Amino acid sequence: MxxxxxxxxxxxxxxxxxxxxxxxxDATLDLLADQGYDGLTVEGVALRAGVNKTTLYRHWPTKxxxxxxxxxxxxxxxxxxxxxxxxxxxxxxxxxxVVSLLTAPPASDVVVAALxxxxxxPELADAAADFFADRLVREQAVFDRAAARGELPADVDPxxxxxxxxxxxxxxxVLRRRPLEPDYPxxxxxxxxxxxxxxxx
Amino acid sequence: MxxxxxxxxxxxxxxxxxxxxxxxxDATLDLLADQGYDGLTVEGVALRAGVNKTTLYRHWPTKxxxxxxxxxxxxxxxxxxxxxxxxxxxxxxxxxxVVSLLTAPPASDVVVAALxxxxxxPELADAAADFFADRLVREQAVFDRAAARGELPADVDPxxxxxxxxxxxxxxxVLRRRPLEPDYPxxxxxxxxxxxxxxxx
Numbered sequence: 341m342x343x344x345x346x347x348x349x350x351x352x353x354x355x356x357x358x359x360x361x362x363x364x365x366d367a368t369l370d371l372l373a374d375q376g377y378d379g380l381t382v383e384g385v386a387l388r389a390g391v392n393k394t395t396l397y398r399h400w401p402t403k404x405x406x407x408x409x410x411x412x413x414x415x416x417x418x419x420x421x422x423x424x425x426x427x428x429x430x431x432x433x434x435x436x437x438v439v440s441l442l443t444a445p446p447a448s449d450v451v452v453a454a455l456x457x458x459x460x461x462p463e464l465a466d467a468a469a470d471f472f473a474d475r476l477v478r479e480q481a482v483f484d485r486a487a488a489r490g491e492l493p494a495d496v497d498p499x500x501x502x503x504x505x506x507x508x509x510x511x512x513x514v515l516r517r518r519p520l521e522p523d524y525p526x527x528x529x530x531x532x533x534x535x536x537x538x539x540x541x
Numbered sequence: 542m543x544x545x546x547x548x549x550x551x552x553x554x555x556x557x558x559x560x561x562x563x564x565x566x567d568a569t570l571d572l573l574a575d576q577g578y579d580g581l582t583v584e585g586v587a588l589r590a591g592v593n594k595t596t597l598y599r600h601w602p603t604k605x606x607x608x609x610x611x612x613x614x615x616x617x618x619x620x621x622x623x624x625x626x627x628x629x630x631x632x633x634x635x636x637x638x639v640v641s642l643l644t645a646p647p648a649s650d651v652v653v654a655a656l657x658x659x660x661x662x663p664e665l666a667d668a669a670a671d672f673f674a675d676r677l678v679r680e681q682a683v684f685d686r687a688a689a690r691g692e693l694p695a696d697v698d699p700x701x702x703x704x705x706x707x708x709x710x711x712x713x714x715v716l717r718r719r720p721l722e723p724d725y726p727x728x729x730x731x732x733x734x735x736x737x738x739x740x741x742x
Contacts, residue, residue, distance in 0.1 A: 427741040452660045455716055459657025469718040491741040500709070500728060501737055503717070507708025508701070510716070515656055516704070517670040527701055535736030536702055540628040540692040 361413060364389045364396065368410035369417075373449040377457045377464045382406060404463030411454065411471040416447045419478050427486035428529055431505060434479060435525035438509045443520070452514055476502060504532050562614060565590045565597065569611035570618075574650040578658045578665045583607060605664030612655065612672040617648045620679050628687035629730055632706060635680060636726035639710045644721070653715055677703060705733050 367389035371380050382403055386393035400406035411417060422433035441451050458468040479502055486492040508528050512518050521527075568590035572581050583604055587594035601607035612618060623634035642652050659669040680703055687693040709729050713719050722728075 427738060456657050456660025459653045459715060465718060468716055472712075472717045486738070486741065492738050493740075496737045497728070499713075499719075500725075500732060503709035503713045504705045504729065504732060507710070507712035508704035509708070511673075511708035511711055512700075512704045514660060515669055515711070516673045517666060518700075524701075527698070528705065531701060531705060531733060531736075533736050533738045533741045535732075535734050535739075536697045537628060537687070537693050537734045538736075539694075540687065540734045 360389075360391070362415055364391060364406075365410040365414040366416070368406055369414050369450040369454075370446075372407065372410075373446070373453045376453065377403075377407070377461045380407070402463070404467055407454070407464060408467035408470050411467055412474050417441065417451065417471075419475050421478050421481050423481075423485065427482070427489075427491045428533060430482040430486070431501070431529045431533070432525045434482065434502075435505050435509060435528055438506045439513070439520060439525060442509060442513045456514070501532055505529065561590075561592070562610075563616055565592060565607075566611040566615040567617070569607055570615050570651040570655075571647075573608065573611075574647070574654045577654065578604075578608070578662045581608070603664070605668055608655070608665060609668035609671050612668055613675050618642065618652065618672075620676050622679050622682050624682075624686065628683070628690075628692045629734060631683040631687070632702070632730045632734070633726045635683065635703075636706050636710060636729055639707045640714070640721060640726060643710060643714045657715070702733055706730065 364385065367385050368380070371384050371388060375384075380403060382396050382400075383393050385406065386396050396406065400409055420433075420437065422430045424430050424433060440447070442448050454464065455468050455471075458465040476499060480498060483492060483496070483498040483501075487494070505528055509520070509524075512524070513520055565586065568586050569581070572585050572589060576585075581604060583597050583601075584594050586607065587597050597607065601610055621634075621638065623631045625631050625634060641648070643649050655665065656669050656672075659666040677700060681699060684693060684697070684699040684702075688695070706729055710721070710725075713725070714721055
């Protein structure tokens with residue numbers, strides 16, 4: 341195969357850029373978890389990630405823009421879109437990812453701090469809303485595959501299904517602070533797919 | 542009927558005490574919404590409610606205890622346990638109350654600020670958890686009546702049902718910041734009662 345130095349250099353450049361972005365996003369989330377949104381500064385992120393703060397400002401002109409990019413781009417918050425072959429299996433895998441995101445440090449420290457603080461900082465609230473919108477776009481694949489398998493009625497709203505499932509975990513873990521039984525994801529998914537009270541009027 | 546002055550005086554005393562508590566709880570929630578949990582002080586509440594701060598400390602020895610009492614005892618956060626005659630009607634009414642709690646000021650300012658901040662203040666997190674535990678105890682009546690009417694299978698977990706429904710509204714309104722369509726409560730309740738994908742494996 342003929343070598344293409346330019347393409348190789350380009351790929352290396354992109355790869356280095358991606359690695360650097362990853363370090364910047366990690367630094368942003370670490371500081372967010374440590375110091376809260378109010379305490380976070382672009383200067384602090386630059387110092388921690390070992391980059392020039394003008395570089396940061398060039399890519400992300402505000403603190404809100406940087407946090408938004410970090411929430412969506414950081415590897416530790418990445419959504420692993422499941423493909424288990426059934427809607428039930430895929431939704432259970434998604435719920436387990438939410439559980440892990442909200443209970444397993446270090447991701448849980450960041451997520452709970454960032455999303456909790458979103459209620460008081462409008463900029464951060466926008467970043468959090470974008471984070472959820474981005475996840476929903478990627479979760480759509482689960483519902484498309486279920487529809488193709490004939491598992492999903494045409495009138496089902498994926499956003500409602502994910503609101504119910506992810507919201508339940510959030511409420512249980514973050515607000516109720518109740519332990520989450522190992523069978524909780526399966527029970528929650530069964531409830532949303534098959535209902536809890538078929539005889540109810 | 543023979544008058545009993547002492548009982549009358551006692552009832553008046555209790556009623557005045559209840560009114561005073563209500564004012565103290567209102568002042569606590571107002572300041573919590575304005576200044577956040579960190580900015581809230583027992584002295585500030587005493588000043589706003591027109592009571593002596595030693596009186597406050599006698600009843601609620603810590604800021605956390607005062608906030609916990611205010612979240613559970615304040616009239617504006619009170620749960621109106623519905624009794625519509627059907628599980629569907631009762632759950633829809635409960636969901637509409639959650640919607641109102643999270644979207645209609647002034648209650649929504651307090652609730653969103655207090656529960657959001659719970660992710661960073663352990664004392665406040667305990668108060669928020671008690672708030673939800675107290676609501677679940679009162680919501681149990683809805684499930685007891687549904688079971689008595691034969692609407693509810695014996696293995697249904699009311700906490701899971703309320704996690705799904707209240708969590709969905711929280712996620713949609715506070716975290717996703719998406720508008721809530723008027724039919725959302727009915728759709729969410731239908732999903733949890735009757736399921737969304739009966740053919741899913």
